[in-house]
Amino acid sequence: MKAAPFQYHDPTSIDEAIDLLGKLENAKVLAGGQSLMAMLNMRYAQPDHVVDINRIADLSYIREANGALVIGAMTRQRDLEFSDLVRRTCPILHEAIQHVGHRQTRNRGTVGGSLCHLDPSAELAAMAALHNATLTVAGPKGSRELAFKEFALGFMTPALEVDEILTAIRIEFWPKGHGYGFLEFARRHGDFAVASAGALITLDAKGLIDRASLVIGGVGSVPTRVESAEQILLGTQPTQAVFEEAARACKSIEALDDIHAPASYRLHLAETLARRALAKALLSLRSDGEQ
Numbered sequence: 001m002k003a004a005p006f007q008y009h010d011p012t013s014i015d016e017a018i019d020l021l022g023k024l025e026n027a028k029v030l031a032g033g034q035s036l037m038a039m040l041n042m043r044y045a046q047p048d049h050v051v052d053i054n055r056i057a058d059l060s061y062i063r064e065a066n067g068a069l070v071i072g073a074m075t076r077q078r079d080l081e082f083s084d085l086v087r088r089t090c091p092i093l094h095e096a097i098q099h100v101g102h103r104q105t106r107n108r109g110t111v112g113g114s115l116c117h118l119d120p121s122a123e124l125a126a127m128a129a130l131h132n133a134t135l136t137v138a139g140p141k142g143s144r145e146l147a148f149k150e151f152a153l154g155f156m157t158p159a160l161e162v163d164e165i166l167t168a169i170r171i172e173f174w175p176k177g178h179g180y181g182f183l184e185f186a187r188r189h190g191d192f193a194v195a196s197a198g199a200l201i202t203l204d205a206k207g208l209i210d211r212a213s214l215v216i217g218g219v220g221s222v223p224t225r226v227e228s229a230e231q232i233l234l235g236t237q238p239t240q241a242v243f244e245e246a247a248r249a250c251k252s253i254e255a256l257d258d259i260h261a262p263a264s265y266r267l268h269l270a271e272t273l274a275r276r277a278l279a280k281a282l283l284s285l286r287s288d289g290e291q
């Protein structure tokens with residue numbers, strides 16, 4: 001099918017984009033178009049106006065600032081994949097991005113587009129949840145910052161007003177040498193994952209886990225940080241038994257039940273992937289891999 005008719009706008013500054021979004025009725029932001037164009041062509045979305053933000057150069061960058069990675073919303077997914085800064089400072093993000101679609105979709109698809117589309121399986125949304133990233137949103141009243149858990153209101157529903165755009169995402173660094181592991185299950189390479197798990201851990205001088213973050217993607221309506229599992233891990237020796245107990249806690253999260261997989265299967269995957277992601281995180285801690 002072809003998209004319903006719309007008027008096209010291509011602002012060159014954030015202010016101009018916000019001004020257009022404030023003035024125009026039924027407008028939609030266009031970033032990399034990897035989700036929106038399909039939605040337009042299938043007529044799931046029928047905006048009267050499309051505001052293309054690809055010409056806003058200020059929105060595309062990857063920087064280090066005050067112990068954090070700061071990424072502009074229009075940064076292409078492919079640029080994350082090839083960023084040395086990302087690989088050095090946030091290795092799990094480097095690992096996860098390689099599971100996002102295909103090389104061709106990553107060439108166009110943006111970081112901000114993925115976060116705003118907010119598919120429950122999106123790897124970038126899972127990474128934002130795992131790090132409780134801070135998102136910067138610009139609107140007519142200026143900019144505001146919100147934590148990812150405030151941004152992800154529900155199934156494919158970001159906390160954005162119609163006249164706001166996401167401008168940046170900030171991810172605090174974990175200490176150098178932390179353990180990390182990301183895994184997902186998808187039916188075919190490049191498909192959206194049925195489920196994914198990401199884990200970050202650090203150990204204290206006695207070898208006990210003193211910090212842990214565990215996220216499950218694709219299972220609930222938004223990627224879920226499993227705090228009950230993190231609590232099980234804290235203060236313990238990183239053993240297989242502890243990982244199994246923490247992974248079992250992942251079976252208690254909300255799970256979607258749809259044509260792709262029943263809730264029971266998604267929860268089974270959550271447990272299995274969480275256990276393996278934790279084991280992978282421990283392995284990376286013990287290896288001499290570059291971090």
Ligand SMILES: Cc1cc2nc3c(=O)[nH]c(=O)nc-3n(C[C@H](O)[C@H](O)[C@H](O)COP(=O)(O)OP(=O)(O)OC[C@H]3O[C@@H](n4cnc5c(N)ncnc54)[C@H](O)[C@@H]3O)c2cc1C
Binds near residue numbers: 030073105121124193
């Ligand atoms: C074949 C294929 C396979 C894919 N596989 C995966 C996968 O495995 N994992 C995965 O995560 N994704 C996958 N995707 C989706 C891809 O990652 C998209 O890039 C992403 O979902 C949307 O990013 P985009 O830049 O293309 O945004 P667009 O498609 O342009 O926009 C998506 C939505 O976000 C809004 N939006 C975009 N940017 C902003 C902004 N800065 N502020 C406010 N609103 C904004 C738009 O209005 C629209 O509603 C796949 C896509 C394809 C075509």
